[in-house]
Each structure stands twice: as structure tokens, then as C-alpha cells.
Amino acid sequence: MAVELNHTIVHARDNRESAxxxxxxxxxxxxxxxGPFIPVATANGVTLDFASYPAGSITRQHYAFLISDEEFDAAFARIEAAGVTYYADPYMSQAGEINRHHGGRGLYFADPVGHYMEIMTRPYDAHTR
Structure with a gap:
């Protein structure tokens, strides 16, 4: 069997809110x-299991999601409708902008705990395929 990522635990103050x-x-x-987990499954079978932890014990992580152009449009509309601040860069210094890396579109935003969430329409290595 090939090695596949099956799930990861995402630390949250409130697991339901973050999920x-x-x-x-x-x-x-x-x-x-x-059990203590609230799962969100992705299309490729990886599950993000949100678990509540004390706020001081949470280290911010980065989670990147490869999505289609149509899914990007829908997610972007939901981000804007919710008033979520988004950024073109992982340093979160280019607020209100999206990037166009590798011929696609991408952006970053923070979840309720401050994890760095990224959505992108092309993988980073798309130019080499």
C-alpha cells in the first residue's frame, strides 16, 4: 500500500466553531x-479532526486546500460575505488581495484560532507538469 495521509488533528478553542x-x-x-473530534472530510479522503484545547496551548498551523476555479469563486464569495479578511501572501501583509501563482488563484485567511488557511486553484508545482 502506498503511504497516504488519512487525517490530522486541528487544535481549536471550540472544535465545533472551528469545524x-x-x-x-x-x-x-x-x-x-x-469522541472529542468534530470531523471535516476533504474530497481526497483526508479528514481534519477538530479538537478543543486550551487557547494557550495552541500553536498556529498552516492548512492548504487545492480547489477548482468554481470552488474558489464560491469560497471567495463566502469569505467576502462573512467579512473574513483575506490576504494574497502567507505573511498576511497583502490584505484584500488574491495571488495568481502558477496561473491560478489563491488566498490566505485565518480561522477562529488563527490557523493559516490557504485556498488555491493550482498546486505550487503546476508549472513543472
Whole structure:
């Protein structure tokens, strides 16, 4: 069997709030709670299991999602409608802009805990394929 990422745990202050926030932006479903986890499954089978932790113990992480142009348009509309600040760069210094790396579009935004979420329509290595 080839090695595949199956799931990862995403630390949150409120696991339901964070799961619903990301699922809402990406147009995904929030799964039923399983133990301490609130899952959000992606199309490639990787599940993000949101778990509540004390705020002081949470280290910000970066999660990047490859989506279609149509999904980007829908997610971008939801980001704007919710008033979520977005950025063209991972340093979050180019507010209100999107990037056009590798012939696609991308942006970054923070979830309720401050994790760096990224949506992009082309993978970073698209120019080499």
C-alpha cells in the first residue's frame, strides 16, 4: 500500500466553531462528533479532526486546500460575505488581495484560532507538469 495521509488533528478553542467555520467557507459538511473530534472530510479522503484545547496551548498551523476555479469563486464569495479578511501572501501583509501563482488563484485567511488557511486553484508545482 502506498503511504497516504488519512487525517490530522486541528487544535481549536471550540472544535465545533472551528469545524463549522472552515466547512462553511469550503462548502463541506461537518461530520458527526466522534469522541472529542468534530470531523471535516476533504474530497481526497483526508479528514481534519477538530479538537478543543486550551487557547494557550495552541500553536498556529498552516492548512492548504487545492480547489477548482468554481470552488474558489464560491469560497471567495463566502469569505467576502462573512467579512473574513483575506490576504494574497502567507505573511498576511497583502490584505484584500488574491495571488495568481502558477496561473491560478489563491488566498490566505485565518480561522477562529488563527490557523493559516490557504485556498488555491493550482498546486505550487503546476508549472513543472
Amino acid at each position: 463549522e467555520f472552515l466547512a462553511g467557507i469550503l462548502g463541506l459538511d461537518v461530520g458527526p462528533q466522534w
